[in-house]
Amino acid sequence: MSFENLTDREKRVLQNLIVHYVQTADPVGSRVIANKYRMGLSPATIRNTMQDLEELGLIAQPHTSAGRVPTDTGYRVFVDTLLKAEPLTEADRGKIKVLMSGSKGGIDAILGQASKVLGEITSQLGISIAPRFDEGVLTRLDLIPISEGKILVIIAVKSGLARSILMEFESGIPIDELRQMELVLNERLSGLTLGHIRKTISERLADTGLSPKLLKLFVNAESEIWQDRNQSILHATGTDNLIKQPEFADRDKLSSLMKALEEKKELIEFINSKSIGEGIVITIGSENDLDQMQSCSVVASKYRAGNVSGTIGIIGPTRMPYSRLISIVEYTAKSLTKALSGS
Amino acid sequence: MSFENLTDREKRVLQNLIVHYVQTADPVGSRVIANKYRMGLSPATIRNTMQDLEELGLIAQPHTSAGRVPTDTGYRVFVDTLLKAEPLTEADRGKIKVLMSGSKGGIDAILGQASKVLGEITSQLGISIAPRFDEGVLTRLDLIPISEGKILVIIAVKSGLARSILMEFESGIPIDELRQMELVLNERLSGLTLGHIRKTISERLADTGLSPKLLKLFVNAESEIWQDRNQSILHATGTDNLIKQPEFADRDKLSSLMKALEEKKELIEFINSKSIGEGIVITIGSENDLDQMQSCSVVASKYRAGNVSGTIGIIGPTRMPYSRLISIVEYTAKSLTKALSGS
DNA sequence: TTTTGGCACTCTCAAGTTGAGATTGCTAAA
DNA sequence: TTTAGCAATCTCAACTTGAGAGTGCCAAAA
Structure with missing residues (x-):
C-alpha cells in the first residue's frame, strides 16, 4: 500500500510524467520524458522504469501504442510525496x-x-x-408578521450570517403575543449555539406563560427553524x-x-x-x-x-x-x- | 412583415413541419408531411408549398438534399398565429x-x-x-451589531421577502445609538416602498437628532441598502x-x-x-x-x-x-x- | 549489473474512397 | 392545379489505407 520505497528515479519519472500530462492531456511517451526533461537517460531506460511504475499501479496505458497516463493512485502519490509547493504568483x-x-x-x-x-x-x-449554522451563536431572533397565518423568522448569528424562514399556521396570531414570544426567545436563547438550542429547546421554554399554539412551533426540536439542512x-x-x-x-x-x-x-x-x-x-x-x-x-x-x-x-x-x-x-x-x- | 396572408395550405404545412421537427430534430422532407400528416396531397405539391415558405423566410434548408427546418421567423409565426393551446395533462x-x-x-x-x-x-x-425589491413595502428594518465596525442590516418586505446586508464602518458604534437609529428608521420608513424610500430618504431623515456618522450610511440614496442590483x-x-x-x-x-x-x-x-x-x-x-x-x-x-x-x-x-x-x-x-x- | 540501440509489433488517427439513401427542383403529362 | 418521374445534389456511415507514435524485448555496450 505504501509507496515510500520508490526509487529516486521512479519518483522523478512519475513526477515529470504527471507534470507533462497535466499540461498536454496527451499520454506521455518515454521519449518526451527522456529528452524534454533531460534526465540523462535514454528512452529505453525510462521505458523500463515506466513498466515498473505501471506494475505498481501508478500509471497506465490507454492502449498498446500510446504513452502512459497517471492513475488516481499515481496522482495520490504525487500529491502526498512529490508535490513541491508552488508559491502563489x-x-x-x-x-x-x-x-x-x-x-x-x-x-x-x-x-x-x-x-x-x-x-x-x-x-x-x-x-x-x-x-453550517449548527455551531453558530445566536445573536438575535426576529419574528415578523407577514400576513394572517404567516410569520417570517429571522435568525442572526454571530459574525454576520442570517437566514430567514417563512412559517405558516392555521390561524392568525395576535401581534402582542408575537412580540412577547420574540422577547422571551431572545432572552432565553441568545448566546447559545443553534445546535445547543435544538437539543435543549424544550426544557428552556417549558415554563413560559406563552400561548401553547405558538410555542409548539419553536419547541419542536425537529422544527425547520433549528435545522440547517436545506439551508x-x-x-x-x-x-x-x-x-x-x-x-x-x-x-x-x-x-x-x-x-x-x-x-x-x-x-x-x-x-x-x-x-x-x-x-x-x-x-x-x-x-x-x-x-x-x-x-x-x-x-x-x-x-x-x-x-x-x-x-x-x-x-x-x-x-x-x-x-x-x-x-x-x-x-x-x-x-x-x-x-x-x-x- | 406580416404573415397573415399565408394560404391555408401554407399554414398547415408550416404547422406540421414544426410539430414534426420539434419531435425529431431532423430536417423534415416533403414525403413525411404528405404521408404522415395525411394532407391529401402528393409530396411534389408539398414541395412547391415549401418553396414558397422558404422564400418567405419561414423555413430553411441546411443543405441541398436535406429537408427543411423552421427559421426563427417560422417559429414566431407559429407561436403567434398557429399555436393551439395544449391543455395541461x-x-x-x-x-x-x-x-x-x-x-x-x-x-x-x-x-x-x-x-x-x-x-x-x-x-x-x-x-x-x-x-425586485423596489416595489416592495418595508415592514421592518433591523440593525444587528456583529462586531466592532460591522452591523447586519435586515430588511423585511411585505409578503415574506427579506434580505440582509453587511455594512462596515471605520469605528465602532455605541449600541444605544444603534437602537435609537433602528427605532427612528422603522418609525419613519415602514409602510413605504423601497423605491420610494430611496428617492426621499434624505428629506425623511433630515431632522433626526442622530449621530451624523451613522446617519450618513442610510441617508445616501446610493447606499447599498436601498439598491437591489446584486440582489x-x-x-x-x-x-x-x-x-x-x-x-x-x-x-x-x-x-x-x-x-x-x-x-x-x-x-x-x-x-x-x-x-x-x-x-x-x-x-x-x-x-x-x-x-x-x-x-x-x-x-x-x-x-x-x-x-x-x-x-x-x-x-x-x-x-x-x-x-x-x-x-x-x-x-x-x-x-x-x-x-x-x-x- | 545496468544501460542502450535497434527493431518488430501494435494500435490510433486522420485522410480518402465509396455507395446507399434522402430530398430536392424541374419538366412534362394528367 | 396537381402529380409522376427523373436527374442532380449532398450527407453520412462504413471501409480502407498509410503515416506516426510508442512499446517491449533482445542483444550488445558500458
Whole structure:
C-alpha cells in the first residue's frame, strides 16, 4: 500500500510524467520524458522504469501504442510525496485580493464572489459552501408578521450570517403575543449555539406563560427553524471551464456531473464530510464517494467566519495542476476568513 | 412583415413541419408531411408549398438534399398565429402541485424549488428570478451589531421577502445609538416602498437628532441598502437537460451559454426587460439580445408575491414544444403566486 | 549489473474512397 | 392545379489505407 520505497528515479519519472500530462492531456511517451526533461537517460531506460511504475499501479496505458497516463493512485502519490509547493504568483495574489475586496453586501454575496474568483483564476469550477449554522451563536431572533397565518423568522448569528424562514399556521396570531414570544426567545436563547438550542429547546421554554399554539412551533426540536439542512448554500461558478476540458467531451458524463452539481444537498454533504480538519483536503477521482465525480478531483479548504466555518474549493478533472491550485485555494480561504471575521 | 396572408395550405404545412421537427430534430422532407400528416396531397405539391415558405423566410434548408427546418421567423409565426393551446395533462398538473406544495422555508427556497420543478417537468432549463425589491413595502428594518465596525442590516418586505446586508464602518458604534437609529428608521420608513424610500430618504431623515456618522450610511440614496442590483437572485436548474439537446453538441456554444447563465446580472436584466406585461412572454432565437442565446428561446411569465413580482420560465433550444411549455409555465406561475401570497 | 540501440509489433488517427439513401427542383403529362 | 418521374445534389456511415507514435524485448555496450 505504501509507496515510500520508490526509487529516486521512479519518483522523478512519475513526477515529470504527471507534470507533462497535466499540461498536454496527451499520454506521455518515454521519449518526451527522456529528452524534454533531460534526465540523462535514454528512452529505453525510462521505458523500463515506466513498466515498473505501471506494475505498481501508478500509471497506465490507454492502449498498446500510446504513452502512459497517471492513475488516481499515481496522482495520490504525487500529491502526498512529490508535490513541491508552488508559491502563489504575485499576479494571482493580486487578483484574489482585488476581487475579494470588491465584494460587499452580506455573506452570501461574498461567498458567491469567492466561488467566482476561484473559478476564474484556476480555470476550474469554483465552489463555496456557506457555514453550517449548527455551531453558530445566536445573536438575535426576529419574528415578523407577514400576513394572517404567516410569520417570517429571522435568525442572526454571530459574525454576520442570517437566514430567514417563512412559517405558516392555521390561524392568525395576535401581534402582542408575537412580540412577547420574540422577547422571551431572545432572552432565553441568545448566546447559545443553534445546535445547543435544538437539543435543549424544550426544557428552556417549558415554563413560559406563552400561548401553547405558538410555542409548539419553536419547541419542536425537529422544527425547520433549528435545522440547517436545506439551508447550507452552495455556489458553483465556472462550469464553462469544465465543459472545455477534454475529459468532459462525453456529453453524458458532463450531463450527469452537472446534475450532481445541482443536487446540491448531496454534494454539500459529501464535501463537508471530507473537509474535516484544518488545511487543504484533496480528493482524487475514485476517492470521491459520488458516482458522477469519479473522474474529478476536489481541492478544498475550510474558512472561518467568527466561530462557524464553511468550505471553499475547486472541482475539476483529476488532471489538474495540484500544486498551483493548493496555493490558490489556501490563500483564498485565508482572504475569505479575513473578510468575514472582524477584519 | 406580416404573415397573415399565408394560404391555408401554407399554414398547415408550416404547422406540421414544426410539430414534426420539434419531435425529431431532423430536417423534415416533403414525403413525411404528405404521408404522415395525411394532407391529401402528393409530396411534389408539398414541395412547391415549401418553396414558397422558404422564400418567405419561414423555413430553411441546411443543405441541398436535406429537408427543411423552421427559421426563427417560422417559429414566431407559429407561436403567434398557429399555436393551439395544449391543455395541461392531469399528470403534469399533479406533479407541479405536489412539488410546489412540498417547499417551505422562505421565498428563496421556494423559488429554487420552482426552477427545479420547471426544469424537471419540461426537460429544459428552469429558471426563477426573485422579485425586485423596489416595489416592495418595508415592514421592518433591523440593525444587528456583529462586531466592532460591522452591523447586519435586515430588511423585511411585505409578503415574506427579506434580505440582509453587511455594512462596515471605520469605528465602532455605541449600541444605544444603534437602537435609537433602528427605532427612528422603522418609525419613519415602514409602510413605504423601497423605491420610494430611496428617492426621499434624505428629506425623511433630515431632522433626526442622530449621530451624523451613522446617519450618513442610510441617508445616501446610493447606499447599498436601498439598491437591489446584486440582489435579484436567479435560480437555474436543469442544465443537464440542455446538455443532452443535440443543438448543444458544440462544446464552445454550450460553454459560452453556461457562462452567460452564470453572469446572472445580465441575464436577469435581459429577462426582466422582456417580461413586462402580464401573461406569457416568448422570445425566440435571434430575438434575444444576448449573443450567447441566439439559438435559445425563452418562455417566461410573471408571478406575484404580495405587491412585488418576479419572473419564472424556461430556457431551451428554439426547437421546443412551445404549446406544452406555455401551459406549464403559466400554471407554475399561478401556483407560485398562490404559494407566495397569503394563500 | 545496468544501460542502450535497434527493431518488430501494435494500435490510433486522420485522410480518402465509396455507395446507399434522402430530398430536392424541374419538366412534362394528367 | 396537381402529380409522376427523373436527374442532380449532398450527407453520412462504413471501409480502407498509410503515416506516426510508442512499446517491449533482445542483444550488445558500458
